[in-house]
Amino acid sequence: MNAPVLPAGGGCRTAPVLKERGQREVFCGLTGIIWLHRKMQDAFFLVVGSRTCAHLLQSAAGVMIFAEPRFGTAILEETDLAGMADAHTELDREVDRLLARRPDIRQLFLVGSCPSEVIKLDLHRAAERLSVRHAPHVRVLNYSGSGIETTFTQGEDACLAAMVPVLAETQARELLVVGALPDVVEDQMLSLLAALGVGPVRLLPARRIDATTGVGPNTVFALTQPFLGDTHAALERRGARHIPAPFPFGEEGTTAWLSAIAAEFGVDAATFAAVTDAPRARARKAVEQASTALSGKSVFFFPDSQLEIPLARFLTRECGMTAIEVGSPYIHDALHGPDLDLLPAGPQISEGQDVERQLDRARAARPDLTVCGLGLANPLEAEGLSTKWAIELVFTPVHFYEQAGDLAGLFSRPLRRKSLLHLEAAE
């Protein structure tokens, strides 16, 4: 039912992968806190780390968030590094203070960082201790967002994976949709699933702690984000079953994603068509309008969020682009396989990064559009290469039908802008 057509010349699932090690121009997993704290409105993220961690969090967002945010950094000082027992006492004190000042907080995440991992500060033990101390009002969990263990979006993965063991056990046949989405997009998705007659639908992460998200052997789950490998494994350990599918980017991706769920829940073709025909047509039209500037252009992805493979699939199949290189920090076949099947053979698939070598390849290929991190964008623009900052793809609503046109627009705007500006000096 509505299965996407496989590329005539074969896909990329079995293509050789260029694996590189070297300098990585990526954020660490702490960055996920910027969107996770907006998503979970009763949660506070306490990073146990250094001044660098605090500085990253306020710099990576691009802007400081007005008012007191629901995240902060407990900065380790010389005295904390001297003795462990001391650090735990200090942490307890800071948490007590924080929770006293913010009675609205119901979930506290202790987030490990590079320094806390290196000095082996046991945050799991701290979370257990603090959970007992602040129960039942506050639940305390821990995960690592450290750069030595997580790349950018893996921070969300680590956070969600840490929530899986404490989800209630259920025997119910339920669909669990996993991945933090902006509320507006999540609501669109829920109404599509409701119209298909799929349910009950539970969400991870839920917006608030008292939501009824459970997991068990009859749970099937769908991922909305391609970077949730550990969460995928944790859910399987709880007996849940994954519904593999391409990710819901663009008209085709959204249809394939919904279609996989519809097949699992026995939705008939007529119902599927009745629910999706109108938004599919809208999405196609929107993508067509937004992608005129993209058609026939080449794209080069630097590794950043693990969204690269599904997005390359969207740009090549729905926007008429050619991919030169698709770099991803990590590639999981179970997650990325369905998108790799659809991505027409041709581009270099790369995993990991040696940024200098990759820049050499990009400069040699001179792609029409380069998707890269904020540190590289302006320098590449100065070399005459149009760029799309990858972080916007994570911060902006881009999933499902109604955002398909916006997603194409994010990529076409730099090209449109380039064609609009006439700044060269007169000859």
Next chain:
Amino acid sequence: MKLTVWTYEGPPHVGAMRVATAMRGLHYVLHAPQGDTYADLLFTMIERRNHRPPVTYTTFQARDLGSDTATLFKDACASAVARFQPQAIIVGASCTAELIQDDPGGLSEALGLDIPVIPLELPSYQRKENFGADETFYQIVKALAKETPRTARPTCNILGPTALGFRHRDDVEELTGLLSDLGIGVNVVAPLGASPADIVRLPAAHFNVLLSPETGETAARWLEKTYGQPFTKVVPIGVGATRDFIAEVGDITGLPMKIDESRLRLPWWSRSVDSTYLTGKRVFIFGDGTHVAAHARIARDEMGFEVVGMGCYNREMARPVRALAKQYGLEALITDDYLAVEAEIERLAPEMILGTQMERHIGKRLGIPCAVISAPVHVQDYPARYSPQVGYEGANVIFDTLVHPLVMGLEEHLLTMFREDFEFHDAAGASHHGAAAVRPAPQPEEQAPTSSGGSVVIWLADAEKELRKIPFFVRGKARRNTEVFAQGKGLQEISIDTLYEAKAHYAR
């Protein structure tokens, strides 16, 4: 362990990056985990630099910790030197690498490179960004500067400007012009725009101009001690400070100082009648020590403001800022805790804040206008236009900067005269601030009754109505003053009489 929400300064290795990025022909090999590369975007996005900072990160991961991070460092160092061919490298560790104690200095020494290798020891868990920049620049100067004959004509070096500095790009240009008018050439500007070869010939100058004590003072002191180069103590920000600076340069060089002040507009702009309304505006000043000290003088002596509070976030400047505050009859606030600054501003209820990006947010929350006068700042404070802080043009720029957030003088009178007119309703705001026109009418300060210090003072309906007739931009102050007055008198209720008694009590 200390909980931090926002931080004024980054870690010390970011200070080292500010020096490396400011220079040419220098490369920084930084032992750091994945993720520390975020710092690149400070330069490429916030400052809009069109080149990557010259920094190679070793990017070690958890799996490397068990094996050989030292080899990783050596490989990264060797390949960075081969690829970028710098004249010199600086090597160091970020906070995490400091914990694994690989000794980047020793490792790079062992590579036997044929360029100078300058090791940095920047204690990440004790010090911060400004220290990192100051220490890095000092180490570079100490390692590279060579005895060089003094130039024939009188010259100086300009020390301290870095990448991500507050208006350093334009300050260097303005200062170079000012010195040129005084008949003094600039030998080297450093770190901004200098190469290692330029650092070698620093001792050729007759003296040093210390533009940014935060990032250049240790190097200036070392050059004074080692090569007998005196350095200027006055940072020429503001009219008075610029004149003092010129006098200081005269003392150092023994040359007659003749300067054309025809471009200087601040004094007349400040004396002209429209500026009458600036009189006694209560301002709170917070930022780095240098800019706070400069702006305290400008605020009081050149704008006619009343300085009601001041402080700085960099402890290195605590002593001079404390001493200065005392001269203003104030206790300086020395803290890097954003929440403490916010609480102090809330308590003092100034009419304007002169601060950093952080205070701009505080001001937004409290409804107090804020002019940004010091790092840390965001992308909008790296303007395309020429916008120095130092010298005469700097003074002109500062006048505009300090006046812009306020309602203009004539407009303030009109607002008072026509306050019943629907087009002059409170939420309309100042005419030159588009965004204020949509400001939601109910301000948090408008809620009554107000409780403070445990006792509740009730505003009677008539008094509340009268209060609403007072222009919005002074109403908050009128409300607070009246409440404080009422509490002082032990009153439970505020009537119209109380309001006007308080007004008379506080009349200046």
